[in-house]
Amino acid sequence: MSAKPNPRVGLFVTCLVDAIRPGIGFAAIQLLEEAGCRVEVPQAQTCCGQPALNSGDDKDAADLARRTIAAFEGHDYVVLPSGSCAGTMVHAYPELLAGDPEWAARARDFAARTHEITSFLVDVMGYRPRGRRLDATATYHDSCAGLRELGIAAQPRALLASVEGLEMRGLEGNDVCCGFGGTFCVKYSSISNAIVTEKAEAVERTGADLLLSGDLGCLMNMAGKLHRRGAKTRCFHTIEVVAGRAGGPAIGEEG
């Protein structure tokens, strides 16, 4: 895949990044610009609709899909710092709107333009960071939606391999769910807790300084559990490290 020069990219920030950790959004803008993109942040965006979709509320999910598609009309690409929201847009939007003659084709076109950020940078833009250095050990958790719905596995690792001084350590069960699951983690909180406890134990066994992943929901779940357990592991979104922003506070730290 290769992009046209200086493509016009619409950044979908995602609700969690907007509210909890804006720095991920700014890291995304920085990397997209370094890769040669013209980045815009459409102000009509809200949520991808996944809470409705996963609750079985297809009507509201379809409505939010239409609004999101309309907000990103005219962008060459739609890029998100989340495999989960991207998976919803790429797979669920065309299904939700398949029976809507006015929107079915627009949903397919939108899905074809939509990318999770690490895969967009590597696969579409052929981007690698230059001159980034971080002397630390890190381990990586493959977030499920990105991994299984979008095939994201090699791209974040390729980006991280370009950061000098960063030593990656394998995580046992790296492709096993962390127990977040969106509303699952509060609806079935005791089950979620049992799952994330095993994840935290595996992360602690690596002895790595940093835990990296590509979805803020999963990261909040794992970081929150690690902190509750008293672990010293610091958690960042992959692109924060790739953008050279891991010198600042990790998730849950204040600068």
Add this chain to the structure above:
Amino acid sequence: MNAPQQGFKERADAALKNAVLKIAIDRTTGNAERKRAVAIAAFPEFQAARARGRAIKDHVIAHLDHYLEMFERNATAAGATVHWASDDAEARAIITRICLEADAKLVTRAKSMLGEEIGLPHALADAGIERVETDLAEHIIQLAGERPSHIVWPAMHRTREQVAILFKEAHHPPPAADDPATMVQSARRELRAKFLGADVGISGANFLVADTGATCTVTNEGNAELTTTPPRIHIVTAGIEKLVPSTAHAFALLRLLVRSATGGEMTQYTTFHCGPKRPGDADGPEEMHIVLVDNGRTRMLADEFRPMLRCIRCGACMNHCVVYRQIGGHAYGGTYPGPMGAVLTPVLDGLAQSRDLPHACTMNGRCAEVCPVEIPLPTLLRAWRTRSWRERLEPRSVRAALGLWAMAARRPWLYLLGSRIGVRALRLFGRRGWIGSLPLAGGWTAYRDMPRPSGRTFMEQYRAGQAGRAGQTGRETRK
């Protein structure tokens, strides 16, 4: 069949507190996961075999009437009697009638999840017929008075240490030692007399072969052969989705089934039963009855759950499920646990009774990834969620919260405002980066801390800094 479905959360919580259960689950599912991975790695044509397996099942499901008639014709020609049961009650009635007409006192049974689905163990007890489970794990379940917790290893929730205690109480004489070999010998001795004295043997079927009229059963213990051969009467119970066109198709699916279930290439025993004993045969039953059970399957044929009819009952989905591996099978409350059970139980027991099951899933997709016939399990679970929403089975609080959220999400200005207010409010609850306790989010903070938002939303900072190149100093992420 109709076990109480209420109280999934209570059952799950009880399971989570059971440390021995967790050890048992980890042993069995961990082993299964490792062995399957090795078997698949040594089977380079696995993806092609999967596609073929799926195609075989899809073909049969699309022509189910054709193959059912062909099977009935050929099974009848081979000397078997074919019975049709539209639901579990009809199936129970047919089987107990056959047993009572044969004046059966003792029935041996080889492991069959369909038998569990139709409530056969209870039905035989109600009819006053002694039932002896001959599968080792089912023998354990029977001694313990329990139900299977896994479709391949029914007693996987019990450690061998617990089984040793059970056998010491129930076996006469008790096993001399606790090692698996001695315990197996003890069970073998207990069961041997029953095998030879049974009037009726009841088995399930892994496949129904349409062009020969044969039924196929796979086991590793040989108990199915001893259940189906010595008694005068052999009864097979099978769901109508077990059909395959020919023996070759059964083998194509066996390659997927055994590797996915146990990581083996073949089971120890793969037996085809084609009619009762013929003149000149040294052994075999005088009568063979095949009870074909619908029990909701034709309904699935017509709706969005049709892909579930492909299921070959390997158990890989539950072995790879993060939820199953924490709570085990009994917490699900239905005949079938894990992801496949969460799809099937609402079909069998009703959605109102089991709405928790399709929701108690993180949608991580690992079950679909390992499914040997490519069943899109998360998609089917989501379809149940959609029905549950449409039928207003979701709690009022959930509906109200989601309605409010969706109302705001349709209005970007309101959503942005809500986020701005929300993050400021959230900050009030935390100190030094973390929130340890939060009203309305107790499910989160009971078990883990919540990172405190950094103060201003991305959108606020982006708009404020748009002219001055927001995001370059790094300071804007903190207040």
